[in-house]
Amino acid sequence: MASIINLEFLPVPLTWILLPVLAVLFYLYAVHPLFVFKRMGVPGIGLPPLPIIGTAYLTLLGGVYNTQYSASDMAPAFGVFNGMMPLLILSDAEMLKEVFVKQFHKFVNRQPDTQDINVKPQSLQLFNLREEAWRNVRTSLTPAFSSSKLKQITAGVNICADQLLENISSFVATKESFDVRELTGAFSMDTTARTIFGLEVHSQQDPQHPFITHARRALDFNFRSPLMWLYITIPGIMKPFFEMFNYHPLNKRDVSDFFDGVMDQLLELRKTDGGKGRADLLQVMIDAHKESDDTGAEAPKVVGKKQPLTRDDVVANGIGFFSGGFDTVSITMSFALYHLALDPEIQDRAREEIIEAVGNKAEVDYDAVQKMPYLEMCVMETLRLYPIVSFIMRVANEDTELKSLTVPKGMVVGVPALAIHYDPARWDQPRKFIPERFTKEERGKRSQFDWLPFGAGPRNCIGMRLALLELKVGLARVLMKYRLLTGPDTVVPLKLNKWKSFPTPTEPIRLRVEMAN
Numbered sequence: 001m002a003s004i005i006n007l008e009f010l011p012v013p014l015t016w017i018l019l020p021v022l023a024v025l026f027y028l029y030a031v032h033p034l035f036v037f038k039r040m041g042v043p044g045i046g047l048p049p050l051p052i053i054g055t056a057y058l059t060l061l062g063g064v065y066n067t068q069y070s071a072s073d074m075a076p077a078f079g080v081f082n083g084m085m086p087l088l089i090l091s092d093a094e095m096l097k098e099v100f101v102k103q104f105h106k107f108v109n110r111q112p113d114t115q116d117i118n119v120k121p122q123s124l125q126l127f128n129l130r131e132e133a134w135r136n137v138r139t140s141l142t143p144a145f146s147s148s149k150l151k152q153i154t155a156g157v158n159i160c161a162d163q164l165l166e167n168i169s170s171f172v173a174t175k176e177s178f179d180v181r182e183l184t185g186a187f188s189m190d191t192t193a194r195t196i197f198g199l200e201v202h203s204q205q206d207p208q209h210p211f212i213t214h215a216r217r218a219l220d221f222n223f224r225s226p227l228m229w230l231y232i233t234i235p236g237i238m239k240p241f242f243e244m245f246n247y248h249p250l251n252k253r254d255v256s257d258f259f260d261g262v263m264d265q266l267l268e269l270r271k272t273d274g275g276k277g278r279a280d281l282l283q284v285m286i287d288a289h290k291e292s293d294d295t296g297a298e299a300p301k302v303v304g305k306k307q308p309l310t311r312d313d314v315v316a317n318g319i320g321f322f323s324g325g326f327d328t329v330s331i332t333m334s335f336a337l338y339h340l341a342l343d344p345e346i347q348d349r350a351r352e353e354i355i356e357a358v359g360n361k362a363e364v365d366y367d368a369v370q371k372m373p374y375l376e377m378c379v380m381e382t383l384r385l386y387p388i389v390s391f392i393m394r395v396a397n398e399d400t401e402l403k404s405l406t407v408p409k410g411m412v413v414g415v416p417a418l419a420i421h422y423d424p425a426r427w428d429q430p431r432k433f434i435p436e437r438f439t440k441e442e443r444g445k446r447s448q449f450d451w452l453p454f455g456a457g458p459r460n461c462i463g464m465r466l467a468l469l470e471l472k473v474g475l476a477r478v479l480m481k482y483r484l485l486t487g488p489d490t491v492v493p494l495k496l497n498k499w500k501s502f503p504t505p506t507e508p509i510r511l512r513v514e515m516a517n
């Protein structure tokens, strides 16, 4: 058969030339990079990484949220491979201080540029921004969480808590148990919609409200999707294709289009009324460049240029705050209620403190929230046992010395928050719920990097103070009125589904209630 290109001049058949070329390319792309940790002098995990899949097979064996791992069982620094992407896992306290704080300017980004897909709204969200763009937007958004803003927001959180109490009330009369997550989910949905967008969605009465159905789908990532796996394992190769088709594996187009439409309507409305009297994050974002920086002494300062946010920035970060705030608060609150029900002594102590702080008012105002250190300790202990994010990520933006290690530019560093929280060397009886670990004195004895539910350093969770406020107001209102009880269908001890990326019980948390007095 006549070939299109005549290769007869070649001294050997083409296959014999192509084979070694392919072998060299395979070695360069899929084998040589697997020695990077050996070259750095960092141990692996004892099992060899495989070309293309790296050590991802470990995730298939151990799951994605596994409380059996403890930082003491791991080397303080070791290497794994997410597909072909090397990931340096660090739990050494001194190194964490370098990464999160001392050399933060070299670890500003959370993901390598190969995973940074330029598709809106993800690419404009604070969580995904990089370097200068991140600094500027973080500086502009920080005032949204100032004490004065949180003070204004507290009244709205109380209104949502009124609804939560009403929802619980039906279970007092029937003495039946209820699915805690359903109620905290509705509370958190109402609170988040109100505090971010100034919207009243009444999720408990109207669970099919389009806002709610879309919001629920936003975070329902499909880790079985082949495109998601290609994004995780070979992001560098996939990035141009994703961008060409304006596709982001973490985005559901219909969901972001829906929120885009909602935001357009809200922004239009605010143009007409000037946003007067609005105490929500959307208004703060619109006015971002005019706000002062009263964010509390503990908030790490970021030096960036405060600038007016564009319409696209406001939309992207409105959606980003929503996804960052909704499930996180709801999940944490459900675990806190579970442990309070399990331990009546702790519950009584928290209730006494709340009643003293609130006095004879029906609402829990901002000042009362500041007088509840024991309740805060209960929340902190809940977040230790069930951190929402099991790994905190940073990327080295230049070659960086960490103690005796040289971390090469572009390497991703993962901090195993979950394994650190379950480390017996850091926490005595780590599986037990003991709020007393968080007295001022006990906290002073510990490294600040032993407790990482909100990450650490200047790029920690921007919504931390709002989250704590919502949790404390919601829990205080429940405890003031009701006594939480376990029932025959309360599962003890709780088992977590290791295949979910967030802490999720294998069986729903079910509790009962009676009036507190």
Ligand code: HEM
Pocket (backbone or CB within 6 Å): 110, 126, 127, 128, 138, 320, 321, 322, 324, 325, 326, 328, 329, 332, 387, 388, 389, 392, 393, 452, 453, 454, 455, 456, 457, 459, 460, 461, 462, 463, 464, 466, 467
């Ligand atoms: C219990 C509740 C919450 C938990 C456990 C939580 C946890 C986290 C964690 C672990 C991070 C990464 C921090 C790091 O890399 O060091 C983060 C980042 C972030 N969180 Fe939260 N979060 C919560 C609530 C919220 C709320 C209520 C909002 C907004 C209203 C929010 C918005 C964000 C944003 C925008 C970022 C990215 C910050 C940046 O890159 O500068 N989170 N959160």
